[in-house]
Amino acid sequence: xxxxxxxxxxxxxxxxxxxxxxxxxxxxxxxxxxxxxxxxxxxxxxxxxxxxxxxxxxxxxxxxxxxxxxxxxxxxxxxxxxxxxxxxxxxxxxxxxxxxxxxxxxxxxxxxxxxxxxxxxxxxxxxxxxxxxxxxxxxxxxxxxxxxxxxxxxxxxxxxxxxxxxxxxxxxxxxxxxxxxxxxxxxxxx
Numbered sequence: 001x002x003x004x005x006x007x008x009x010x011x012x013x014x015x016x017x018x019x020x021x022x023x024x025x026x027x028x029x030x031x032x033x034x035x036x037x038x039x040x041x042x043x044x045x046x047x048x049x050x051x052x053x054x055x056x057x058x059x060x061x062x063x064x065x066x067x068x069x070x071x072x073x074x075x076x077x078x079x080x081x082x083x084x085x086x087x088x089x090x091x092x093x094x095x096x097x098x099x100x101x102x103x104x105x106x107x108x109x110x111x112x113x114x115x116x117x118x119x120x121x122x123x124x125x126x127x128x129x130x131x132x133x134x135x136x137x138x139x140x141x142x143x144x145x146x147x148x149x150x151x152x153x154x155x156x157x158x159x160x161x162x163x164x165x166x167x168x169x170x171x172x173x174x175x176x177x178x179x180x181x182x183x184x185x186x187x188x189x190x
Contacts, residue, residue, distance in 0.1 A: 013162030016069040016077055019046060020099070023055035028092045028099045028108045029053050032081025034163040036066070039086045039134065042120060046133045053085030056132055062121045063105035066135075067113035071159040071172040077110070080172070104139045110122065114143040114158055122186070 014034040021029060027183035031054035035047035044066060050054045058064045071076035075093040085091050092099070104118040119135030146157040159172040 005088050011164035012164050012166065013173075014165065016161035016163050016170065018067040018077060018080060018110060018113055019054050019064055020067070020110055021049070021054055021064040021107060022061045023053075024060050025056045028066055029057050029085040029096075030080045030092055030110060031085070032069070032077055033066075034081075043122065044117065044135050045125075046135070047131065048133055050124075051086075055133065056123055057085075059124070061106050061163060063102075063107040064119050064121070064133075064135060065105070065107045065109050065116050066119060067101060067116040069161040069169075070114055070116050070156055071161060073112050074161060074170055077161060085180065099112045102139075109141065110131075111174050115153055115160075116141050144163070 015036065017033045017036045019033050019036075023029060025067045031048070031052065031137070033046050033048060033054075037045055039045040048067070054064070076097060079095060080091070083091050083094075088094070098111040100111055101156075102109050102118045103108075105120055109116050110119070117137045118139045119137050122134045123134050123180065125132040125134060142153050146153055148154045154172055156176060160173045162173060163169075164171060
């Protein structure tokens, strides 16, 4: 029997995304965003409120990168979520991490995170209920260490962080348990 829990943001898992953009002085800022998702074959939506430092930077630069946070870099990923670039001027520098300019968009790539999407700003969404940033993914880069022999990202090698809204914990992705578009194939025969 299920027990009432009241209002809980009960979507699990949620990705831990590192969103990076330059400000007007080419200074790097990174933000931890758990409320983001692929929304089309080549588009991503990030639910970032207006006025956040990263929001302001994306508005200025018209581009951003989105990296998958991983277990090995959980401390910095968490810091990027609890520290505000509007209040801490040396937020990125405090981590000792490294940024390189993307060769596809005007945005920084944080070198420590293994997989990154390079994105152009498409639009800001603002309704009574949602604030979002939609970007066009123009390229994906990945460290060779997380690639298969066929050159595809292997999720088991990333140990990507997932955020849980229930207890505010981080979890790392693990073993593959099935094949999409195949695990339910037998039910199609009924």
